[in-house]
Each structure stands twice: as C-alpha cells, then as structure tokens.
Amino acid sequence: MTFADLQPSPTYASAYKTRVAYFSMEFAIHQPLKIYSGGLGFLAGSHMRSAHELQQNLIGVGILWKFGYYDQIRKADQSMNVLFQEKLYYFVKDTGIRFQIDINNSPVTVAAYYLAPEVFNTVPMFFLSTDLPENDYLARTTSYYLYNSDTAGKIGASILLGVGGAKLLDLLEYNPEIYHFNEAHPLPAAFYLYNKFKNLAEVKKRVVFTTHTPEEAGNEKNDIHLLNKMSYFCGTPLEEVRQITGEWGEIFNHTLVALRMAKIANGVSEMHGEVARQMWNAYPDICPILHVTNAQNFNYWADSQLYQTLKTNDNEGLSKRKKELKIELFEEVANQVGDIYKENVITIVWARRFAGYKRADLLLRDLARFERLVTNTQYPVQIIWAGKPYPMDYGAIGTFDRLVQESKKFPNCAVMVGYELKLSKLLKGGADIWLNNPRIRKEASGTSGMTAAMNGALNFSIPDGWIPEFAQHEHNSFIVPPAEGNMTEFEMDEFDHSNILDMLENVILPMYYDEPEKWQQMVKNSMTEIIPTFESGRMADEYYKKIYNA
Known part of the structure; x- marks a missing residue:
C-alpha cells in the first residue's frame, strides 16, 4: 500500500x-x-x-x-x-x-x-x-x-x-x-x-x-x-x-x-x-x-453563536449567549462537586497543565486574603481550577489535592477532573476571566488564553508567552505588572500574588459589576482582535x- x-x-x-x-x-x-x-x-x-x-x-x-x-x-x-x-x-x-x-x-x-x-x-x-x-x-x-x-x-x-x-x-x-x-x-x-x-x-x-x-x-x-x-x-x-x-x-x-x-x-x-x-x-x-x-483553530474552538452576535452588534444577544455557555459549564461543576454556580456572578478559571512554574495555587498564597475574596458579598466571585498533573509528579498532585481540600470550604470554589478537549471547551465558554500566572519567562506560549478569548473570556495574565503580542491592559485583557528578573522565586511569587489580588479587588470586580458596558466592550475587543493573528490558519x-x- x-x-x-x-x-x-x-x-x-x-x-x-x-x-x-x-x-x-x-x-x-x-x-x-x-x-x-x-x-x-x-x-x-x-x-x-x-x-x-x-x-x-x-x-x-x-x-x-x-x-x-x-x-x-x-x-x-x-x-x-x-x-x-x-x-x-x-x-x-x-x-x-x-x-x-x-x-x-x-x-x-x-x-x-x-x-x-x-x-x-x-x-x-x-x-x-x-x-x-x-x-x-x-x-x-x-x-x-x-x-x-x-x-x-x-x-x-x-x-x-x-x-x-x-x-x-x-x-x-x-x-x-x-x-x-x-x-x-x-x-x-x-x-x-x-x-x-x-x-x-x-x-x-x-x-x-x-x-x-x-x-x-x-x-x-x-x-x-x-x-x-x-x-x-x-x-x-x-x-x-x-x-x-x-x-x-x-x-x-x-x-x-x-x-x-x-x-x-x-x-x-x-x-x-x-x-x-x-x-x-x-x-x-x-x-x-x-x-x-x-x-x-477557530472552527473547532470558537463559539459560533457568540461571533454571530458580535457580527450583528447584538450586545444583548452576546450577554445572553455568554450566560448560556456559563450554565452549560455550571451543570458540569454541579455534577462533579455539587456546587451550584450562578450565571450572573463573575467566574474565574485557572485551567492548564499542573506544572510547578504555572503556580496553580498562587491565589491561595495568603489564605486570609483569599477567604476575604471568595466571601465578598458586594463583589461575589466563583473560581474553578482544572488540569492534569503528570501522573508521577507527586508534588503537582499534592498541589491539586490541596486545592481540592481548600475548595471544599467554599460553595463558590471548585476543582474539576478530566481536563481534556471537551472540558476545556466548556471551561472557556463558561469563564469570564481566564487566569494565567506562570513565573515570567518560563512559559513558551500558553495558548489556552487564545481559545478562551474566542469564547468571550478575558485574559488576566502575567505578560509571558504569546500574551505580549496580543494583550492591551483594560482594552482586551488585564495584565499583571511583570516581576523583575533579579527576584528570587519567593519574591516573585509574593510580588505577583499581591498584584493579582490587588487587580482583582480594585479593577476587575468593580468593572464587571459596576461598569458592564465597559466590560462588554473589552470582551468584544478581545473576540475581534484574537482573529486572525492567533487563529491557526x-x-x-x-x-x-x-x-x-x-
């Protein structure tokens, strides 16, 4: 043959x-x-x-x-x-x-x-x-x-x-x-x-x-x-x-x-x-x-209905479709961990390979501050983690398990298993914020944020990998100030954690709840500008x- x-x-x-x-x-x-x-x-x-x-x-x-x-x-x-x-x-x-x-x-x-x-x-x-x-x-x-x-x-x-x-x-x-x-x-x-x-x-x-x-x-x-x-x-x-x-x-x-x-x-x-x-x-x-x-690839990853609303400038339709995508994800959250999420609450997703430099648990670096974030009634949040550690990387599995145990304390925190193409697509459709916080210059590309943008999620990221080629702060993304190259890992983790929480509390959450039109414009900018440069054609x-x- x-x-x-x-x-x-x-x-x-x-x-x-x-x-x-x-x-x-x-x-x-x-x-x-x-x-x-x-x-x-x-x-x-x-x-x-x-x-x-x-x-x-x-x-x-x-x-x-x-x-x-x-x-x-x-x-x-x-x-x-x-x-x-x-x-x-x-x-x-x-x-x-x-x-x-x-x-x-x-x-x-x-x-x-x-x-x-x-x-x-x-x-x-x-x-x-x-x-x-x-x-x-x-x-x-x-x-x-x-x-x-x-x-x-x-x-x-x-x-x-x-x-x-x-x-x-x-x-x-x-x-x-x-x-x-x-x-x-x-x-x-x-x-x-x-x-x-x-x-x-x-x-x-x-x-x-x-x-x-x-x-x-x-x-x-x-x-x-x-x-x-x-x-x-x-x-x-x-x-x-x-x-x-x-x-x-x-x-x-x-x-x-x-x-x-x-x-x-x-x-x-x-x-x-x-x-x-x-x-x-x-x-x-x-x-x-x-x-x-x-x-x-746009044809595989992007939600066509979202892009149809973008094409016709149907702002109400865009919001409605995004809520439908959130509900689809939340059904899987409820199925896996029993948490009932709400489509009108901002949903933050961290989902990628569990490697140490990607810092899956960075949000939990200060547990008291994390608890304040997830119990804030003025600006409520929902957080989801997902990812597959290497099966023999017991340190990464330990991080995954720690997130599981901490998330049990809160009905608005969930850790998902089965992070493959199907769940990845659900997460990107249901996310409002796609969080990416590797130690800078350790991420070669980190492409998951591209497909998140194709599904109406905003990137919230360290300026590493592909992000500097796309992201404009408060235009199509939220960018964490870069850590200095001479910092130790401990100092970098402290620096990035503080900046991420500050930006969440002072910029992202107030904009989502108090300035919905500005938020939606950022989403539209992101969906428009991710194409064609970050489409695999x-x-x-x-x-x-x-x-x-x-």
Whole structure:
C-alpha cells in the first residue's frame, strides 16, 4: 500500500505544495482520540485542522497510545486518582502495513493506522503501534503510555515515533521534502535519514524543528551509551554520532542535537524565540532560531453563536449567549462537586497543565486574603481550577489535592477532573476571566488564553508567552505588572500574588459589576482582535513561508 492508494487524487493549494511530514508525540484532535496530555498536543491538533482547511501538502505522524496519557478520576475524598484504561479507536483504520525497527537492539514489529481527513477535518494522519501479538510484552508496552516514567520506555517511544515514522513514509512512498519535528521526541528520524543518505547536509536540508521548552534544564538529556544500546542512533556507530552531533561527553542533549541536525528551528512565541536564542546561541553549529507564534483553530474552538452576535452588534444577544455557555459549564461543576454556580456572578478559571512554574495555587498564597475574596458579598466571585498533573509528579498532585481540600470550604470554589478537549471547551465558554500566572519567562506560549478569548473570556495574565503580542491592559485583557528578573522565586511569587489580588479587588470586580458596558466592550475587543493573528490558519501559513520553504 502507498499513500496514493489512501489519497488517490489530493488537491493542494499552490502556495503549499512542499510535501511535509509533521511528527509529534501527541495530537489533541478531538475528544474521542485521547493521545495527548496538554499544550503541545493542543497546538498540534489545531495545526492539523488548519493545514486541512488551507489544503496544505502535509501529513501528521504520531503514536496510537493504548492507554493514552491517563484518565483523571477521584479518590473517595475527592482528591485526584490516576486510571490507565485501554482506549478503543474504531475510527482509526488499520492499514495492514507491518514492518520492523530495532528498539533496544531487538527487532520490534510496528503496525500503521490511518486517520482519514473526513473523520475529524484534519490532514491525513498516521499512527504507529507496537501492541501486536508477535511482539513480546516489553515491546508491546512501547506504545502503551504517553510520556512513560521509565527512561528506557521514553527512549523506546522516541525511536518508534522517529525511526518508525520515517520508515513508514518510505514504505508509503510519501517522500517528504520536509520532516517537521514538533519538539525533540522524533529526533531518531534524523539518524534514520543520516543512515539513509550518509550525509549530514542531506539531513539538514530536510529537517526543521520546533522547540517548546524555555528552560535548558527542562530539555531532555540522556546517557549517550544508553541511547546507543537502545538503538536510538539507527545503526550509526557511536563515534560517528559524536562527530555529526558534537556531543563528545557522556550526556546527550536532545534539543541541542536537534538544533544541530535541522536547517532551521523556531520558538513558539516572539518572546520564546528571544529566550531560545539566548539559551542556545552560545553553542556552536546550531541552526537559526526564528519564531512562529502558536495559534488555535477557530472552527473547532470558537463559539459560533457568540461571533454571530458580535457580527450583528447584538450586545444583548452576546450577554445572553455568554450566560448560556456559563450554565452549560455550571451543570458540569454541579455534577462533579455539587456546587451550584450562578450565571450572573463573575467566574474565574485557572485551567492548564499542573506544572510547578504555572503556580496553580498562587491565589491561595495568603489564605486570609483569599477567604476575604471568595466571601465578598458586594463583589461575589466563583473560581474553578482544572488540569492534569503528570501522573508521577507527586508534588503537582499534592498541589491539586490541596486545592481540592481548600475548595471544599467554599460553595463558590471548585476543582474539576478530566481536563481534556471537551472540558476545556466548556471551561472557556463558561469563564469570564481566564487566569494565567506562570513565573515570567518560563512559559513558551500558553495558548489556552487564545481559545478562551474566542469564547468571550478575558485574559488576566502575567505578560509571558504569546500574551505580549496580543494583550492591551483594560482594552482586551488585564495584565499583571511583570516581576523583575533579579527576584528570587519567593519574591516573585509574593510580588505577583499581591498584584493579582490587588487587580482583582480594585479593577476587575468593580468593572464587571459596576461598569458592564465597559466590560462588554473589552470582551468584544478581545473576540475581534484574537482573529486572525492567533487563529491557526495564520500559523500554518507562516510555517510554510518562514520554515518549510526557507
């Protein structure tokens, strides 16, 4: 079977004829396909949708995770629990293609599955699996868990994505002109190409790389001998690997090597591009690092009825529709935690991946002040938290559980489980304020605020990631003054907490309740100005202009 058999007569727009294969460890395409964990997948999913809408000559390559990331459930006391449950995807079709790759110096059989464009309105997509009876148990588990906590398991997954994906494209006779690595996970594909062409220049001609991690310590590093033992380098001798990567020590830096084996790379916001250049430009032989700011797909995320009221300047209709969206969310709040929320009360949502630098519990830094906020009868508030910690990050799970226990004290505070595409959409429709409070310069992009704006929520944010490219204080967003770079983490947390509470108490709540016309104008500004710059059609187009055709 070839790609032409699956897509007999595709039509591509003239500006997008360069043939691209987009490799990503996760894709958030639609709620039933649970092969994603967070922002990296949300970004990739929107990219696949917009590439389809623009008729781009691009396909997606990923892994069909048997257990996904995990299902977030509750223990008896409402605290968080982790469930790994087998997923069934009858809408993803087995191509019948089987082939072998080496993982841990042993042959492993790989199956290829196909997601047709008409299923979820994406470009053609291929997903790999090792869950086959001809593989032993260890080989089968390679495609079991997204972001396996076991180091060897993670390395095996990268080999499956990179080497397996590149080999599949050869078997399909797809012949991509560009291999796009969304993060460094697919890097073994570069060694597959090197083994194929025996020439680093030929590899660089074809590989582009998107980095998402603004901290050097957060970029994956492994023992080079372990990688060699596990067949990460696709048959290239270790000394030759050292020569082509410049990694002469014992530790292999995946991001650094991706920057050395690609022709061009990009950060995911203007600010992140600057941070990435500061991080990596001191190293020799890296490729140029540009930026393509992340974006999200309007047709999937935006509430069409809200935009219809905006188009007809129906202010009353806009308010009515927003209340309807709030009621939809509040039904889920009541279902999960028993709190009955009111649609005329301002609703603040903090929802994203539970990583330490994102500071999910920053509002609770001063519990006495927090209690005053949530018991204020003049300006009442409703607060919702949601997000999925990494299942082995017990510190993040502890933060989640603390929020659960504190929220039990108040009928207007709730912590939700199951933060996936469906709940994310509900939260964005029901939020009046979308709170984003990472430690500054730690957030590469943070795209959830884009889709919140598409659903009539106002961003209330630290000026990090994509926010400085969009936000104008008290015009389309509320911006927290930036902390100084020389502050300790403790000082920064104190500074940001104080400013967030001050702005809530003195600016945001009085405006919502006392100046509803001004509030609605901000909402309209936000909904209007988020389009088209932060709609993923712009992003998909920009990847062709700045990265693929460079």
